[in-house]
Every structure is written in C-alpha cells, then in structure tokens.
Amino acid sequence: MSSEDDVKKLHLKAGMKSKTINVDYLARVEGEGALYIKTKDHKVETVQLKIFEPPRFFEALLKGREMWEAPDITARICGICPVAYQMSSVHAMENALGVDIPDSIHQLRRLMYCGEWIESHTLHVYMLHAPDFLGYLDAIEMSKNDPNSLKRGLRLKKAGNEIIRLLGGREMHPINVKIGGFYKLPRKNEFAKLEEQLKQARDDAIETVKWVSRFHFPFLERPYECVSLIHPTEYPMALGRIASSSSLNIGAEEYDQYFEEQQVPYSNALQSTLKNKGSYLVGPMARYNLNHKNFSKLVREIMKDIQFEEVCRNPFRSIVIRALEILYACDEALRIIAAYDETQKPASVNVEKRKSVGYGATEAPRGLLYHRYALNEQGLIEQAKIVPPTAQNQKSIEEDLCDFVAKNLSLSDQDLVWKCEQAIRNYDPCISCSAHFLKLYRK
Numbered sequence: 207m208s209s210e211d212d213v214k215k216l217h218l219k220a221g222m223k224s225k226t227i228n229v230d231y232l233a234r235v236e237g238e239g240a241l242y243i244k245t246k247d248h249k250v251e252t253v254q255l256k257i258f259e260p261p262r263f264f265e266a267l268l269k270g271r272e273m274w275e276a277p278d279i280t281a282r283i284c285g286i287c288p289v290a291y292q293m294s295s296v297h298a299m300e301n302a303l304g305v306d307i308p309d310s311i312h313q314l315r316r317l318m319y320c321g322e323w324i325e326s327h328t329l330h331v332y333m334l335h336a337p338d339f340l341g342y343l344d345a346i347e348m349s350k351n352d353p354n355s356l357k358r359g360l361r362l363k364k365a366g367n368e369i370i371r372l373l374g375g376r377e378m379h380p381i382n383v384k385i386g387g388f389y390k391l392p393r394k395n396e397f398a399k400l401e402e403q404l405k406q407a408r409d410d411a412i413e414t415v416k417w418v419s420r421f422h423f424p425f426l427e428r429p430y431e432c433v434s435l436i437h438p439t440e441y442p443m444a445l446g447r448i449a450s451s452s453s454l455n456i457g458a459e460e461y462d463q464y465f466e467e468q469q470v471p472y473s474n475a476l477q478s479t480l481k482n483k484g485s486y487l488v489g490p491m492a493r494y495n496l497n498h499k500n501f502s503k504l505v506r507e508i509m510k511d512i513q514f515e516e517v518c519r520n521p522f523r524s525i526v527i528r529a530l531e532i533l534y535a536c537d538e539a540l541r542i543i544a545a546y547d548e549t550q551k552p553a554s555v556n557v558e559k560r561k562s563v564g565y566g567a568t569e570a571p572r573g574l575l576y577h578r579y580a581l582n583e584q585g586l587i588e589q590a591k592i593v594p595p596t597a598q599n600q601k602s603i604e605e606d607l608c609d610f611v612a613k614n615l616s617l618s619d620q621d622l623v624w625k626c627e628q629a630i631r632n633y634d635p636c637i638s639c640s641a642h643f644l645k646l647y648r649k
Contacts, residue, residue, distance in 0.1 A: 224244070224245060224246040224247075226242075226243070226244045226245075228240070228241070228242050228243075229241040229242075229623060229626075229627065239255060239256060239257045239630075239635070240255075240256040241254070241255060241256070241607075241626060241627070241630065242254040242256060242472075243607065243611055243626065245611065245615065248615055249612065250608050250611050250612045253604045253605075253607045253608045253611070254472050254473075254604065255473070255600055255603050255604050255607070255630065256472050256473055257473045257474050257475040257600070264279070264280065264283055264590075264592060265589075265590040265591060265592060267279060268280075268579075268587050268590040269587055269588065269589065269590060270586060270587065270588075271586065271587050272585060272586060272587075273299050273385065273559070273579070273581055273585045273586070273587060274384070274385060274585075276295040276296075276299060276385075276579070276587065276590075277292045277295055277296050277383050277384065277385065278292075278379075278381065279295075280292055280294070280295040280577070280592070281379045281380065282379060283592070283594075284636060285378050285379070286325075286326050286329065286571075286636060287322055287326050287570045287571050287572070287636070288322075288378065288379050288380060289318050289319060289321070289322040289370060289374070289380065289383075290319070290322060290568055290569070290570030290571070290575050291570070291575065291592075292380065292383050293315060293318070293319070293383070293444055293566075293568050294566045294567065294568045294570075294575045294576070294577040294592075295566065295577050295579070296383060296384070296385055296566070297444065297458075297566030297567075297568060297577070298458075298564040298565055298566030298577040298578060298579050299385045299564055299566075299579060299581075300385060300386065300557075300564070300566075301458070301459070301564035301565050301566060302560075302562040302563055302564025302565075302579060302581055303385070303557055303558065303559070303560060303562060303564065303581075304560075304562075305385070305386055305555060305557055306555070307386070307387065307555065308550075308555070310547070310550040311387045311388065311553075311554070311555075312444070312445065313542050313545070313546070314373060314388065314391070314392075314542070314546075315383075315444055316440075316443055316444060316538070316542060317369060317373060317539055317542045317543070318369065318370060318373045318374060318380070318383075319443040319444055319535075319568075319569075320366075320369060320443075320535040320536070320538050320539040320542070321365075321366045321367070321368070321369025321370040321373070321535075321539070322366065322370060322570075322571060323366070323443075323531055323532065323535040323571050324362060324363070324365060324366030324369070324407065324411075324532055324535045324536060324539075325362075325363045325366030325367050325370070326366075326571035326572075326634075327490075327528040327529070327531055327532045327535075327571055328359050328362040328363040328366060328414075328532060329363060330525075330528060330571075330634040331359065331414065331418065331525060331528055331529060331532070332345060332355070332356060332358075332359030332360075332362075332363075333345045333359070334631060334634065335525050335628075335631050335632075335634070336348065336355075336418065336421075336525070338624075338627075338628040338631060339418075339421035339422065339423075339525070339628075340352075340421070355417065358410045358413060358414065359414075361406065361407065361410055362407050362410050362411060362414065362532065364403075365400075365403045365404055365406070365407035365536070366407075366535075368400055368403060369400065369404075369539060372392055372396060372397070372400060373388075373392060384554055385557050386554040386555045386556065386557045387552070387553050387554030387555060388553045388554060389553065389554070390553055391548065391551070391553045392548070393548055394546060394547075394548040397543045397546065400543065401540065401543050401544075404536055404539050404540050404543070405540065407536045408504075408533065408536040408537055408540065411529070411532045411533035411536045412508060412533060414529045414532060414533070415508050415512060415526065415529040415530055415532075415533055416508075416511075416512060417529075418525050418526050418529045419512040419514065419526050419529075421525070423520060423522040423523050424522050424610075424625060424628070424629075425520065425522075426520055426521060426522060426606060426609065426610050426613075426629070427519040427520050428519065428605065428606065428609060429519070430451070430486070430487040430491070430492070430519060430602065431450055431451055431452060431480060431483060431484075431485070431486040431487065432450060432451040432486070432487050432488075432491070432492035432495045432496055433448065433449070433450045433451075433454070433480075433486045433487065433488050433492055433573075433574060433598075434448075434449065434488060434489075434492045434493040434496050434497065434569060434573065434574055435447065435448060435449070435493075435567060435568070435569050435574065436448075436449040436455075436496055436497060437497070437500065439500065440500060441493075441497050441498075441500040441501055441502075441534060441538075442493065442497055442500075442569050443568065443569050444568045444569070448460075448461060448567055448574065449496060450480070450486065450496075451492075451495060451496065454480075457565070458565040458566055458567040458576065459565040461565065461567065461576050461578070461593075462578070463481075464480060464481055465478055465479070465480060465481065465576075465593070465598075466478070466479060466481050467593065467597070473600065475596070475597045475600060476597050477597065477600045477601045478593060478597055478598040478600075478601070479601060484601070485601040485602045485605055486598065486602065487573075487599065487602050488572070488573025488574040488595050488598045488599055489524070489572050489573035489595060489599060489633060489634075490524055490527040490528050490531055490571075490573075491518055491521060491523075491524045491527055492573065492574075493527075493531075493569060493573075494518060494527045494530070494531075495517055495518060498516060501530070501534055502534060502537045502538065502541075504533070504537050505530055505533050505534045505537065508530070508533060509530065512526070514526060514530070521606060521629065521632040521633070522628070522629070522632055524632050524633075525632075528634075531571075559581070559583065559584060559585035560581070560583065561581060561582050561583045562580075562581055563578065563579070563580045563581070564578070564579050564581070565577070565578050566578075570594075570595055571634070572594075572595035572596060572599075572633070572634055572635070572636055573595030573598065573599065574595060574598065575592075575593070575594060575595060576591075576592070576593040577590075577591070577592055577593075578590070578591040579591075594636070595636070596633070596635045596636050599633050599635065600635075602633075603629075603630055603633055603635070606629050606632070607626055607629055607630070610625065610626065610629050611626065
C-alpha cells in the first residue's frame with residue numbers, strides 16, 4: 207500500500223474459522239483493480255482479482271476504420287507500452303496484405319522495442335516493485351534513504367524514452383510507424399548522443415541487476431505453463447513463433463485454435479486460458495525460461511555473476527528477470543545503432559489493399575500481445591481482436607494468490623495483505639490495457 211489513505215481502503219473480517227480480505231484499491235499498479243480473498247477452516251475458498259476499470263472497446267473503435275489508422279489508434283491503448291500495441295497491429299496488417307519487411311526496418315523496429323522495454327521495466331522495478339522488497343510504502347519514501355538508486359532508475363527510463371522519441375517522433379504514442387515500415391528514417395549522426403546515453407544506461411542496468419538480486423524473495427513456486435514467442439537467433443521481441451514450456455509451437459495465425467477467452471462476473475477483463483489446459487503465464491519469466499540462451503554474452507556473464515537460475519519458477523524473482531531484460535535491451539540497442547546504415551532505403555515498402563485476415567503477435571514488456579484483423583477490399587477494418595498480456599495472466603495471478611495465502615495464513619493480517627499485493631505486482635499488471643472488451647448478452 208502506497209499511503210495511509212490506501213490502508214483505509216483495506217477491510218479485514220476475521221472469525222474463529224474464517225477470514226475475509228478485501229482491498230478496495232490496489233496500490234502501485236497501472237489502472238484500477240481490487241482484491242478479494244476468503245478463507246474458511248484454514249483453507250482458501252475464494253480469490254478474485256477484480257478489474258473494475260470500465261471496458262474501453264478498442265475493437266469496436268477500430269471497426270470501419272481505414273487500415274492505416276490502426277497503428278495510431280492501438281498506440282492509445284497504453285501510455286506505457288504503445289510500441290507493442292502499435293507494432294502488433296502493424297505486423298497483423300502486413301501479414302494480411304502479404305508484405306515482406308526488409309531486415310533494416312525490422313532492426314529499427316527492434317530498437318524501438320528496446321526503448322519500450324527499458325522505460326517500462328525501469329518504471330516497474332524502481333517505482334512500483336522495489337519498495338515492496340525494501341519495506342517502503344512507495345518510491346518517494348525509498349528515495350529519502352537511497353536517492354542514488356532512484357537517480358539511476360530515472361537515467362535508465364530517460365534513455366528508453368529517448369529511443370522511442372528519436373524513432374517514433376515522440377516519447378508517448380509514437381507517430382512515425384506505418385504499415386510497411388516508417389514514415390521517416392533517422393540519420394546516422396542523430397544516434398551519436400543517444401549512443402553515449404545508452405552506454406551509461408548499460409552500466410546503470412548492470413548495477414540494477416546486482417541491486418535487485420540481493421533482495422529477499424518470499425517463496426512461491428508453481429509449475430507454470432510458460433507461453434511466449436521463440437526465435438532461433440533473437441531474444442524475442444517482435445518476431446517468432448508462439449511456444450509453451452510443454453509442446454506448443456504455432457504461428458500467430460493458429461492462436462485462436464489453442465487459446466480462448468472467458469468472461470467472469472467480477473472483472474471487466476476477459477480471462478484467457480489454453481484450451482483443455484487452463485491458466486498459463488506470459489511475461490518476463492515466461493520469456494526468460496523459454497529464451498534465455500539467446501541473451502547477449504554480456505547478459506549471460508551477469509547471470510553467471512549473480513548465480514541466477516536457468517529456469518525460474520518463483521514469480522517474486524521475476525524482478526531480477528526484468529532487470530536482466532533491461533540490460534539486454536540496452537546492449538541490444540547499442541548493437542543495432544552501431545550496425546545502422548542510413549543508406550539502406552526506402553523507409554517503407556509498397557502496400558496494396560485486399561480482402562484478407564491478418565495475425566500478429568509480439569512481446570510487450572508484460573508479455574505476449576495478440577492482434578487479429580479482417581479487412582475488406584477497400585482496406586477497411588471489418589473485425590478486430592486484441593488480447594493483452596494482463597488478461598492472459600489474470601487467472602494465473604489468482605492461482606498464485608490462492609497458493610500463497612494457503613501457505614501463509616500464519617502471517618498477521620497486515621503482512622498477509624502486503625504480500626498479496628506484492629504477489630500481484632510481480633506481474634506488473636496493466637489493468638487499463640486488460641479492460642478492453644466485454645461480450646454483451648441480452649435476453
């Protein structure tokens with residue numbers, strides 16, 4: 207909880223054999239959500255992660271729009287990770303229209319992803335999650351005792367924002383991305399100042415990994431079904447196939463055959479499950495478990511230095527993985543900038559309208575993001591489907607809480623609530639993104 211006001215929003219009811227925990231407003235998460243837990247006879251009866259933020263109906267907003275409008279509209283879904291929404295829509299449109307993108311454009315798009323991962327993960331690590339591990343109510347209180355750590359985090363976030371500004375035209379809701387490529391390519395000399403900034407950011411990221419690796423982590427391990435993109439040579443951001451820790455290995459066009467969304471009465475977000483299997487995990491821990499061998503040499507050396515496990519099943523330790531991904535994004539951004547050749551043109555390839563259906567899946571900071579669009583002959587969007595990461599993780603979050611509460615009923619009420627909120631923040635949930643669509647039933 208981030209303030210005394212948040213404590214007032216916490217209700218605890220306890221009897222001899224039952225206990226009810228009701229947190230009206232979750233602190234230090236993006237968006238509006240609540241938590242309800244009921245136990246009886248030392249067993250967990252009910253766990254509900256209530257997402258009560260109003261649904262935003264982005265799929266309906268896209269219907270009837272020109273395909274060219276999709277990148278700008280979808281970027282507005284999230285102010286923290288607009289690049290992922292924008293790129294997922296672009297990839298789906300390019301898939302629908304049979305567009306092949308040259309590697310030079312792919313690399314610049316990957317650079318934009320690096321910027322988003324840096325700024326988003328840094329915000330989570332320093333502002334939202336680290337206070338939990340260090341016993342502070344919030345980042346402001348933490349900064350009074352450790353100002354240098356917060357300054358390091360602010361430098362990192364600024365570097366990520368600068369990448370997006372340079373390539374996207376502005377830091378929030380970039381405007382330079384289009385179906386087929388970019389509207390304008392940067393000049394090589396524009397990267398000079400950014401390169402120096404990223405070298406400092408890479409040093410700051412190394413310190414961040416070492417800093418968070420020393421935190422005390424509550425114990426929680428479950429046999430997660432990890433789902434993320436995989437790629438033969440890259441740590442996945444925008445390219446790859448959808449895979450799981452069991453046997454799944456599919457293209458984005460097969461997504462709806464294996465995944466389904468369900469509506470629950472207490473949430474304005476649909477919950478995603480694997481058909482005939484149940485919950486699954488997306489995000490940094492899932493990506494890491496399936497892809498860490500594709501980290502750069504520097505990141506693998508730091509992993510070895512902190513003795514981090516090759517398979518992580520404790521979501522509380524996912525903060526370390528986020529820090530490793532920050533470091534990787536800084537290192538990868540420097541690699542892409544060093545290799546950039548401004549003579550590689552054009553900025554975009556030709557695109558022709560046609561009636562078709564397209565699919566796109568990329569890795570937002572919080573995990574797999576899926577888009578599907580149906581276009582008519584005039585290039586108008588007839589149907590849109592967007593599945594955000596937090597909606598996919600919602601069921602897994604509830605199962606984490608059920609398991610964690612069952613094993614920690616001996617904690618005081620305040621400590622148990624604190625740890626439950628911390629467990630939710632392990633996922634860095636973006637509640638605003640998840641409350642995107644509801645099915646309406648009429649009688």
